[in-house]
Amino acid sequence: MVAHTLVVGGTGMLSGLCEALAGDGGRLSFLSRQACGPDGFACDYYDPAAFTAALDAAVARAGPINLAVAWFHTLKIEAPRLLAERVEGRLFQVLGSAAADPSHPWRLETAQRVAEDLPGCDLRQVVLGFKAEPTGSRWLTNNEISAGVLDAVRSDRPLTIIGQTKPWSAKP
């Protein structure tokens, strides 16, 4: 079966990633509230039933999810686990810079629990850091985020930091 890639939150900062992945061949689906078109599945990931229905519709259309990239505003909802349960391959979890806060050193480990006891789901993590420049530090641009996540997918590292998270005191 042709590979199926699914991106959660693919219309915002990850839209460049979607464009690049679409060029890889295979089938691409994306989920967001305003998603539209044949590849887009509109849903609010805070609504577990709607999120499940959107995942099921994507799988019905394009087959099992072989690769997923997911950006959720929080992991303290059902959606991250609902997604992990449906992934039959790699799941790239995109995390905000707070995942690298040295005063909460267990956050990456906690985030990994979405794939706990799911042998079919091979979890990778991508942390969005910042850029320290001579004029001061700043957050990443959407293009830098999409390019960094694409590099993480292509390189298949277990953990990727886009930009930097150290020294933590230098963050914007």
Ligand SMILES: NC(=O)c1ccc[n+]([C@@H]2O[C@H](COP(=O)([O-])OP(=O)(O)OC[C@H]3O[C@@H](n4cnc5c(N)ncnc54)[C@H](OP(=O)(O)O)[C@@H]3O)[C@@H](O)[C@H]2O)c1
């Ligand atoms: N470290 C850095 O340098 C850096 C840089 C930029 C951003 N960030 C972090 O990333 C966050 C990104 O912010 P953002 O949310 O504005 O990014 P965004 O990429 O503009 O939007 C997030 C994506 O998720 C979708 N989405 C949002 N809420 C959803 C929901 N409830 N259900 C389903 N899909 C949903 C959006 O589409 P719809 O609107 O269609 O739902 C969009 O595709 C920032 O708050 C910040 O924490 C970090």
